[in-house]
Amino acid sequence: MEPIPDLSALSLADIARLAEEQKLPPVERWNPTHCGDSEMRIARDGTWFHQGSPIGRQAMVRLFSTILRREPDGGYVLVTPVEKLDIDVEDAPFVAVELKASGEGRAAMLTFRLNTGDLVTADADHPLRFEPRDDGPRPYLRVRGELDAVVARTVYYELAQRAIDGGETPPGVWSGGAFFALEPAA
Structure with missing residues (x-):
């Protein structure tokens, strides 16, 4: 198998190509x-x-x-x-361990590297959702089919900071033309 790429060194074009190659x-x-x-x-x-x-x-x-x-x-x-x-x-089969963000607002793209090395960009087909828990919202990313990745705590902090900086009401993040509120709908 190919070595896991360094997400921080990849361009959007590189990410798109690698995601397409995941057979x-x-x-x-x-x-x-x-x-x-x-x-x-x-x-x-x-x-x-x-x-x-x-x-x-x-x-x-x-x-x-x-x-x-x-x-x-x-x-x-x-x-x-x-x-x-x-x-x-026990929870979700994958863990989103790293985030690469590019663009701002509606033009933002948030790409996650999973613990398996797979790359997934949040969008309408790969939504982020935030489930309420006793210790605060727990974020998940749809990977494929009905399979999700739980977003690692450090990556969640990056998402929360983007939401705060973005100034949206309710707080949330944009990626791939879709908006994901940090809190679940009531």
């Missing part, structure tokens, strides 16, 4: 028989485990992440053309 298997078209449990878990912090031990090889995590799918019942599976195995996901 993913057509897991939404695969409907094999359910085969059991994968004995895998994705922890709240994005760490992948197999049989209780962390998976140390990032290339393996990246590979498994490409065959991950969320089922209509809300569960998660690893799926290939011939098998489907359950996987436990």
Whole structure:
């Protein structure tokens, strides 16, 4: 697998090209028989485990992440053309660990690097949402299908600062022509 790019060094054209090159298997078209449990878990912090031990090889995590799918019942599976195995996901299967922002206001583009190395730009197809929690709103980014990334706390602080600086009411951020309010709608 390719090395994970340094997001801060990429131009918008580079980001668009890399996002376009992310060839993913057509897991939404695969409907094999359910085969059991994968004995895998994705922890709240994005760490992948197999049989209780962390998976140390990032290339393996990246590979498994490409065959991950969320089922209509809300569960998660690893799926290939011939098998489907359950996987436990504590929160969201991905973590948005880095943000590259360009432009201001309606012209802004917010691109996130995930813990798997994938790049996702927030827009109408990849919305940001903020769920209320006891410790404050928890931000999520739609990655693909029904799969989300939780936005890391440090990245959330960057989003909050952009929202404050943007002066919108309600506070929020623009990306890809879409506006995302930092607080959930009442």
